[in-house]
Amino acid sequence: MKKALLSICLVFNSAAFAANPVFPEVFTADPAAMVHQDTVYLYTGHDVAKDNKTFFEMHDWLVFSSKDMLNWTEHGSKLAVKDFSWAKGDAWASHVIEKEGKFYWYVTARHAKINGFAIGVAVADSPLGPFKDARGTALITNDMTTDTDIDWDDIDPAVFIDDDQQAYIFWGNSKPRYAKLKPNMIELDGPIHAIDVPNFTEALWVHKKDKTYYLSYASGFPEKIAYATSDNVKGPWKYQGILNEVAGNSPTNHQAIIEFKGKSYFIYHTGASQNGGGEFRRTVAIDPLYYNEDGTIKRIQMTTEGITSAQ
Secondary structure, rough: OOEEEEEOHHHHHOEEEEOOOOOOOOOOEEEEEEEEOOOOEEEEEEEOOOOOOOOOEEEEEEEEEEEEOOOEEEEEEEEEHHOOOOOEEEEEEEEEEEEOOEEEEEEEEEEOOOEEEEEEEEEEOOOOOOOOOOOOOOEOOOEHOOOOOOOOOOOOOOEHHHHOOEEEEEEEOOOOOOOOOOOOOOEEEEOOOEOOOOOOEEEEEEEEEOOOOEEEEOOOOOEEEEEEEEEEOOOOOEEEEEEEOOOOOOOOOOOOEEEEEEEEEEEEEOOOOOHHHHHHHEEEEEEEOOEEOOOOOOOOOOOOOOOEEEO
């Protein structure tokens, strides 16, 4: 793949379009996006492109960046399961956030010694790394959450920093959870709390607009993205309904919601790539996100055209 601009840009009526999927030459999944200065950094999982697959095969995480949401630069793999001595496989969903000049990359990986999936954290001085394991051990392990019968309930970390600079980590499969983080961002600060929302599956994401907190998540299976709102990051959460439907040719769904240069974006993955996509060969897509006057979110319209400069 060329290391120049990856997006396919079409010109029509003087408006530029970044077609979906955004990166047709590489299989990407579980997007998480971060705005830093004048750039969007997009962190994704990486489906291995093999035929006749029967399950996910993922070994590392990829990074892309853009200054306009239309043209994207590939930065390649900046973190892998092998960078965590305690992990043995499965580079599932992750999340990156900045605090006080440091960049923290929270990842899901299967633990080498403790049964089940775990959440770890790497740190860097730049959004492009180099990243290194910040602890040498996992932050959250399966033996810390014993109220489910599955071993993949500790996945899909998402970190949110509130206005008072208190950081919270959200995660879970089948049961949604959150906990405070200490100021160092690599230790839990207190107990693990349950979250009460209906029909939860996985893929928590928290963002805030004006005075409203938004909690979005994958719901049901095949997964749609639902969301709830609150006036407090700790809840209680008011269910607001479905945000987007099942993504093409993929029973899983995973979203990131950001605001960049005054516009809001919904970033997700789909299996609808014409380059041989499918359940285990997913690719990232981006569409506009709009709010209603009452603060609720309009249902996402998934498109093949993607983002336009005239949005």
